[in-house]
Amino acid sequence: MAEKKWMPRWFYQLASPRWCYEITGKLLPIFAIAAVATLLVGTIWALAFAPADYQQGNSFRIIYIHVPASILAQSCYMMMAVAGAIGLIWKMKVADMVAKACAPIGATIAILSLATGAIWGKPTWGSWWVWDARLTSMLILLFLYLGIIALNSAIENAQTAAQSTAVLALVGLVNIPIIKYSVDWWNTLHQPATFTLTERPAMPSEMWVPLLVMVIGFYCFFAVAMMLRLRNEIIQRERRSSWVRDLITG
Amino acid sequence: MSFESFAEFIDMGGHGLYVWLSYAIALIVIVTNIVNPLMHKRQIFIEQASRLRREKPKS
Numbered sequence: 001m002a003e004k005k006w007m008p009r010w011f012y013q014l015a016s017p018r019w020c021y022e023i024t025g026k027l028l029p030i031f032a033i034a035a036v037a038t039l040l041v042g043t044i045w046a047l048a049f050a051p052a053d054y055q056q057g058n059s060f061r062i063i064y065i066h067v068p069a070s071i072l073a074q075s076c077y078m079m080m081a082v083a084g085a086i087g088l089i090w091k092m093k094v095a096d097m098v099a100k101a102c103a104p105i106g107a108t109i110a111i112l113s114l115a116t117g118a119i120w121g122k123p124t125w126g127s128w129w130v131w132d133a134r135l136t137s138m139l140i141l142l143f144l145y146l147g148i149i150a151l152n153s154a155i156e157n158a159q160t161a162a163q164s165t166a167v168l169a170l171v172g173l174v175n176i177p178i179i180k181y182s183v184d185w186w187n188t189l190h191q192p193a194t195f196t197l198t199e200r201p202a203m204p205s206e207m208w209v210p211l212l213v214m215v216i217g218f219y220c221f222f223a224v225a226m227m228l229r230l231r232n233e234i235i236q237r238e239r240r241s242s243w244v245r246d247l248i249t250g
Numbered sequence: 251m252s253f254e255s256f257a258e259f260i261d262m263g264g265h266g267l268y269v270w271l272s273y274a275i276a277l278i279v280i281v282t283n284i285v286n287p288l289m290h291k292r293q294i295f296i297e298q299a300s301r302l303r304r305e306k307p308k309s
Contacts, residue, residue, distance in 0.1 A: 039280070043273070048259065051252055058262035061269050065276045105283055112279045116272040123268050221280055228287035232294060239298055248298045 015092045017234045018243050024227040031223040038217035045210035053207075062120040064211055067194055068218035069113040073141060074176055076106035076222060080148070081173045084166025094230075096162035097237070099169065100152060101229035105222060107145035114138060125189050133182035134190040137175055144172040158237065 014020060046064035053060035080102035087095035117135065118128045129135065148165045155161035183192045194201055194211065201208040238244045253259040262269045 059265035059268050062272045065272050108279050115275050119268050119272050123265055225283040232287055232290050248295055
């Protein structure tokens, strides 16, 4: 990799575990403050100030957890697959570590999405669960995460584990557009996407602005959780190197 | 403010259980995702520090 430098400089810096450890140490407090601020403001706004839905009443407030969780569960999967691919192609250790750090966070967020969906479904549809395309493809996303975690822990060699999970993650990537278009391709109780890139949200701004704040909050939270796991992974794998030794004896 | 009183806020128009349960699960998921790696980090540092102490006299 060192002989042909056709990628920007930061790409090669990213490949250095030590540089990553230092930069995430600087970024962590920024994202932590941003996450606490946005989630706090967003939650109070969502629970107390956003108007109730004229049909669903106050159960509508579950949207402020359900939609950010669902968006994040899918984004996290895409990040994991892309990081895995970078690890496969450029043999970049840090990318493998990022992919590994994403899996458990994504799994818990997928559980949150499914759980809040079920809780919202009960008062709205009269059922906790229906086997429609959107819910089933989301359940498959959770199983993909669990499969990736299991596969990663089953293989002892870190590099082989990273390669195998990257391939599984890339194959599972086909599920992401299925989740996205499931509400258009099949008849469903599930409502279509709240946010699209091309149109204004169908709901009034008093409803979608706090939702946007919550989405940003969830992304900031993800950045914090991911960097914490990544840093643990870095010090574990680089424990033989002198800079980690200095860090620990510090 | 969408509610007249605190009791009304807790009740959420009869959907209190659903709404508060959703937010409680979200809180649990967020907190565990932060606390878990922090505790793991402490454990790694303790383990590595004791390994370094064991290895030091030999070198």
